[in-house]
Amino acid sequence: MSRRELAARVLGNSVVNRLGRVSDGGLRILAYHRILDGDPAELPFDEGVVSATTEQFYHQMRFVRENFDVVTFGGLLQCEREGKQWPNRGLIVTFDDGYRDNYANAFPVLRELKLPAVIFLATGHIGEEVLFWWDLIAFCFKETELESVLLSEISTEPVSLAGHAERKEAIQRVLAWTKKAPDEIRRAFLERLPGLLDVTLDDDIAFAMHLSWDEVRTMSKGGVEFGSHTVTHPVLSNVGADRLDLELRESKEAIDRELGKEAVAFAYPVGRGRNFTADSMKAVEKAGYRFAVSYDEGVAQPGVSDRYALPRIHVESNQSLNLFRAKLMFSRFMVGGQDERSSDR
Numbered sequence: 001m002s003r004r005e006l007a008a009r010v011l012g013n014s015v016v017n018r019l020g021r022v023s024d025g026g027l028r029i030l031a032y033h034r035i036l037d038g039d040p041a042e043l044p045f046d047e048g049v050v051s052a053t054t055e056q057f058y059h060q061m062r063f064v065r066e067n068f069d070v071v072t073f074g075g076l077l078q079c080e081r082e083g084k085q086w087p088n089r090g091l092i093v094t095f096d097d098g099y100r101d102n103y104a105n106a107f108p109v110l111r112e113l114k115l116p117a118v119i120f121l122a123t124g125h126i127g128e129e130v131l132f133w134w135d136l137i138a139f140c141f142k143e144t145e146l147e148s149v150l151l152s153e154i155s156t157e158p159v160s161l162a163g164h165a166e167r168k169e170a171i172q173r174v175l176a177w178t179k180k181a182p183d184e185i186r187r188a189f190l191e192r193l194p195g196l197l198d199v200t201l202d203d204d205i206a207f208a209m210h211l212s213w214d215e216v217r218t219m220s221k222g223g224v225e226f227g228s229h230t231v232t233h234p235v236l237s238n239v240g241a242d243r244l245d246l247e248l249r250e251s252k253e254a255i256d257r258e259l260g261k262e263a264v265a266f267a268y269p270v271g272r273g274r275n276f277t278a279d280s281m282k283a284v285e286k287a288g289y290r291f292a293v294s295y296d297e298g299v300a301q302p303g304v305s306d307r308y309a310l311p312r313i314h315v316e317s318n319q320s321l322n323l324f325r326a327k328l329m330f331s332r333f334m335v336g337g338q339d340e341r342s343s344d345r
């Protein structure tokens with residue numbers, strides 16, 4: 001059996017053409033957060049959102065450029081307006097949250113390789129020095145000098161902070177809890193957390209951590225499309241209808257106003273399927289978005305996948321280039337689990 005026949009057999013209905021390229025008609029949407037160099041474990045903030053180093057990202061994008069048609073949500077919309085199908089080997093490169101390293105590290109690579117991308121902004125953090133809540137949690141637990149802490153919301157027993165492993169475990173427990181707690185309770189808890197752990201947050205703690213609107217505009221002119229990721233990044237299933245509408249509407253208005261271009265796509269915060277509801281999806285459509293992406297792992301199938309819950313393929317810093325390639329080529333068969341420790345933020 002030739003390599004091509006073998007690949008075709010493994011891929012089932014997918015078609016592997018003579019160049020070995022997959023063309024199963026699926027749309028692959030890569031999900032990145034931060035592109036950061038150095039050891040993620042050394043970061044005083046949340047290491048779980050580091051997706052790749054600049055060098056890893058460069059090699060990933062080289063592979064993507066050679067094997068897929070890299071497009072944006074605006075491009076998909078244009079296809080639909082012209083009555084055409086989505087590209088047969090379509091792929092969208094996305095980043096969530098709006099970290100400044102997307103500009104400093106990812107954008108030069110995208111520009112060099114002439115690839116478009118989409119960045120989903122939590123607009124309340126753009127140009128602001130306010131930590132995202134997962135970074136705040138990680139910072140407090142990494143910085144504290146306490147040996148244990150009682151967090152009554154999370155357990156009746158004190159949480160041990162004796163060693164590195166215990167602190168890591170504590171961060172994961174608190175992250176998991178904050179993803180499920182009603183939004184007002186989460187906010188109140190996070191207000192108290194630095195005090196509970198006896199940690200002081202400097203005013204400039206998040207200096208140059210998030211994108212500025214000038215950087216966003218520069219990238220917008222350089223082929224990067226911007227979508228919304230809400231204003232304050234709440235888990236949508238944990239907020240009421242009024243808050244939901246405000247988060248969807250105000251973030252879109254900010255992007256449309258600052259860029260003079262319409263945000264057509266939305267990414268659900270902490271976007272596993274359980275973290276948004278049918279009502280959230282309806283509200284996203286009503287707010288004027290034309291596409292929405294989840295953080296459930298998979299390949300979107302035109303005409304089959306719900307355009308308001310398109311799955312994505314996660315990219316994690318500990319993935320080898322071979323695994324990255326395999327996930328892209330065989331991702332129809334590599335549906336991810338619901339690991340609480342994954343990078344959903």
Ligand SMILES: [Zn+2]
Nearest residue numbers: 096097270345
């Ligand atoms: Zn996010």
